[in-house]
Amino acid sequence: MEIIWFGALAVLLLGYFALEGFDIGLGILLPVLGRSQEDRDRLVGAVAPFVLAGEVWLVALVGVLFGAFSTLEGEVLSGLYPLVVALLLTWITRDAGLWFRRRADGAAWRAVWDGAICLGSAGLALTWGMTLVALARGLSAPLLSLEGVVGGLVVALAFCLHGWTFAAWRLPGDPVVRGARRTGRALALTALAAAIPAGLTVAVVASTLIDHAAPPETLTTMGAIVLPCVPILVGAQVWVWRIFSRGALPTFF
Amino acid sequence: MDVVDLARTQFAVTGSLHFLFVVLTLGLAPLVAIMHTRYAVTGNPLHERMTRFWGQIYVINYALGIFTGLVMEFQFGLSWSGLSRYAGDVFGAPLAIETLVAFFLESTFLGLWIFGWHRLPRGLHVTCIWLVTLTAYASAFWIMVANSFLQHPVGSVEQGGRLVLRDFGALLTNPNLVFALPHVISAGLWTGGFVVMGASAYHLFRRTAEREFFTRSLRIGVVTAFIGSLFTVGFGYAQFGVVEDTQPDKFDGVIPGTALGLMITIGQLLQFGVMLVLLPLLIKDLLARWRWLHPVLMLITPLPFVAAIAGWLVREVGRQPWLVYGKLSVADAMTPGLSKAAIIGSFVGFAGVLGLLALIDYLLIARAVRRGPGQVSLGMPDRSADPVPQPAHSL
Numbered sequence: 001m002e003i004i005w006f007g008a009l010a011v012l013l014l015g016y017f018a019l020e021g022f023d024i025g026l027g028i029l030l031p032v033l034g035r036s037q038e039d040r041d042r043l044v045g046a047v048a049p050f051v052l053a054g055e056v057w058l059v060a061l062v063g064v065l066f067g068a069f070s071t072l073e074g075e076v077l078s079g080l081y082p083l084v085v086a087l088l089l090t091w092i093t094r095d096a097g098l099w100f101r102r103r104a105d106g107a108a109w110r111a112v113w114d115g116a117i118c119l120g121s122a123g124l125a126l127t128w129g130m131t132l133v134a135l136a137r138g139l140s141a142p143l144l145s146l147e148g149v150v151g152g153l154v155v156a157l158a159f160c161l162h163g164w165t166f167a168a169w170r171l172p173g174d175p176v177v178r179g180a181r182r183t184g185r186a187l188a189l190t191a192l193a194a195a196i197p198a199g200l201t202v203a204v205v206a207s208t209l210i211d212h213a214a215p216p217e218t219l220t221t222m223g224a225i226v227l228p229c230v231p232i233l234v235g236a237q238v239w240v241w242r243i244f245s246r247g248a249l250p251t252f253f
Numbered sequence: 254m255d256v257v258d259l260a261r262t263q264f265a266v267t268g269s270l271h272f273l274f275v276v277l278t279l280g281l282a283p284l285v286a287i288m289h290t291r292y293a294v295t296g297n298p299l300h301e302r303m304t305r306f307w308g309q310i311y312v313i314n315y316a317l318g319i320f321t322g323l324v325m326e327f328q329f330g331l332s333w334s335g336l337s338r339y340a341g342d343v344f345g346a347p348l349a350i351e352t353l354v355a356f357f358l359e360s361t362f363l364g365l366w367i368f369g370w371h372r373l374p375r376g377l378h379v380t381c382i383w384l385v386t387l388t389a390y391a392s393a394f395w396i397m398v399a400n401s402f403l404q405h406p407v408g409s410v411e412q413g414g415r416l417v418l419r420d421f422g423a424l425l426t427n428p429n430l431v432f433a434l435p436h437v438i439s440a441g442l443w444t445g446g447f448v449v450m451g452a453s454a455y456h457l458f459r460r461t462a463e464r465e466f467f468t469r470s471l472r473i474g475v476v477t478a479f480i481g482s483l484f485t486v487g488f489g490y491a492q493f494g495v496v497e498d499t500q501p502d503k504f505d506g507v508i509p510g511t512a513l514g515l516m517i518t519i520g521q522l523l524q525f526g527v528m529l530v531l532l533p534l535l536i537k538d539l540l541a542r543w544r545w546l547h548p549v550l551m552l553i554t555p556l557p558f559v560a561a562i563a564g565w566l567v568r569e570v571g572r573q574p575w576l577v578y579g580k581l582s583v584a585d586a587m588t589p590g591l592s593k594a595a596i597i598g599s600f601v602g603f604a605g606v607l608g609l610l611a612l613i614d615y616l617l618i619a620r621a622v623r624r625g626p627g628q629v630s631l632g633m634p635d636r637s638a639d640p641v642p643q644p645a646h647s648l
Contacts, residue, residue, distance in 0.1 A: 215342055
């Protein structure tokens, strides 16, 4: 049972990096690829339907950490205190940009929230890289380090690559990606690239995690409720990708 | 204020902000689902407009529910690591199920609903909003299971200084859950009903062109508020016995006592008002025609929100000094070594950002209400994925 819940945690973290990585990467690249307001609108429209289905992977990850690895949850989150606060604030800033950018008229309004998307995404990627490095080094090491900053830049670069590939896959031949076209296979490869930093960290902390799993009663009870729902969870995610991969762009975000 | 007080206040502020938005989400979700269903069955364009207009209010409100909810989830680990260390094997289970199943599906289906206009077949599209509603209620259930455990820690035994899960069924049938859950859900309906009522009164008072739209909406708002208020008050009084049995001194403090009085005053007056005045005035649409009453309806719209926050103050402050009642104190649950600088920094960050976004969100909701059903962006046609052709340059 410990192995199953460790697997769930690993899948959620890697899934988050693969499925949110391109949202965050495109957010960073928004002012670079989207030179005009109209280009930025199309980029956000391309990514919008995937955001709600992507960010829940992290919400679920923290829930699993609490339920299945409870002795670690408090230790990890409070041990990473400033990074977790930064992660939340940048995440919320990015999300607010997406939700609010079209809720009022005017070029200035939208420019402000596009700025929030870009800054929030950049902050989120850097924070994630620093967080992964801090986790891999153990919580006793200082949180702010050269390795951490390098880790942040690596994650940000991987997300940018993933985001750019997503744009070239969803808007093939479009001027925003200078006419480039990428296949679904290329997108899967950059998803892998975005998930590798998370995968390395999971590999480093695997034995610690498994040692701190909750007692069997807790794990079995949660498993009995969650496992039957897994096909629905997967089905809903697949449905999102089938519906929004092609065709016209939604305009709500 | 010492560090414990600051951490408590931070949790109270973010928790209250969260519930202000969640309570409306819980109330509007089923209303929007019913409107959408009527549109799908009848094909009547009025029902489509109602779905999109009230759906947009629901969705704008939903954003802040997410932002504040994220902070809530992580805050347990940030400030209260003693809780997960002592009770995480019990308390963590419902939270994990909530996030991994209920919210995971709610958010995924909400995305499908928001962006699925003109794309999903009508029946499947309606199914999405019903699944959003169902999973939102499932979320409320699991969160209340977790909260009720803090009020009355059943189903577990202490072993080696930690709580161990023994009987998960006891968590689901916790006496502090069975009346409180319908109380909270009914309060959501009541709040949703009042928002629909107040916004409709605004348009009727202003004599905008949408008379039929808002006359019907006003009816929906009053009937929803009637049902919600009846059950909120009923399941509110029903909890006194449970509280007497499990937390006999709950109302003794100044804050819980005052908040209880405020909640009951607002609740009782409004419930009578809705039942004895507003509901009968739906006959022959008198309420929609009596324009002098509309400012009153607008003014009382915030009161269910006030009552809802007061209700949480009773429940949470009344549990003090315990985090897990009778077992773990709030002071002992605080993260060891949490510094004043850390808690003040995060408090300023969370309260500042969430407070500002909450204010903007309410202004955006007010704007959407004012603009009316004629200018709704939810459900607008998609745009072509092709870039706009560049104008040809010629001399």
